[in-house]
Amino acid sequence: MSGAPLPPDPEAYDSERNQHARKRGLSAPYIAGGRDPDPGAGLAEERRYVRILIAMVLFLVLSGFIVGIVGALLGYSV
Numbered sequence: 001m002s003g004a005p006l007p008p009d010p011e012a013y014d015s016e017r018n019q020h021a022r023k024r025g026l027s028a029p030y031i032a033g034g035r036d037p038d039p040g041a042g043l044a045e046e047r048r049y050v051r052i053l054i055a056m057v058l059f060l061v062l063s064g065f066i067v068g069i070v071g072a073l074l075g076y077s078v
Contacts, residue, residue, distance in 0.1 A: 036042055
């Protein structure tokens with residue numbers, strides 16, 4: 001980066017995000033973040049992670065039952 005400030009962009013100044021930033025009294029007309037240009041990919045990734053999370057929870061719960069049943073059949077008591 002050269003450190004030189006970017007030229008003003010009148011269209012960006014009037015964008016919805018910058019208007020909200022000015023209403024909040026921020027020193028710069030910018031709010032970090034923004035809209036995802038391709039939300040489908042992010043949602044698909046989130047669905048995949050939810051499935052993995054559910055599978056892990058089911059594995060932990062069912063493995064506890066299996067260990068308990070095997071322990072009871074072998075005569076171990078708590």
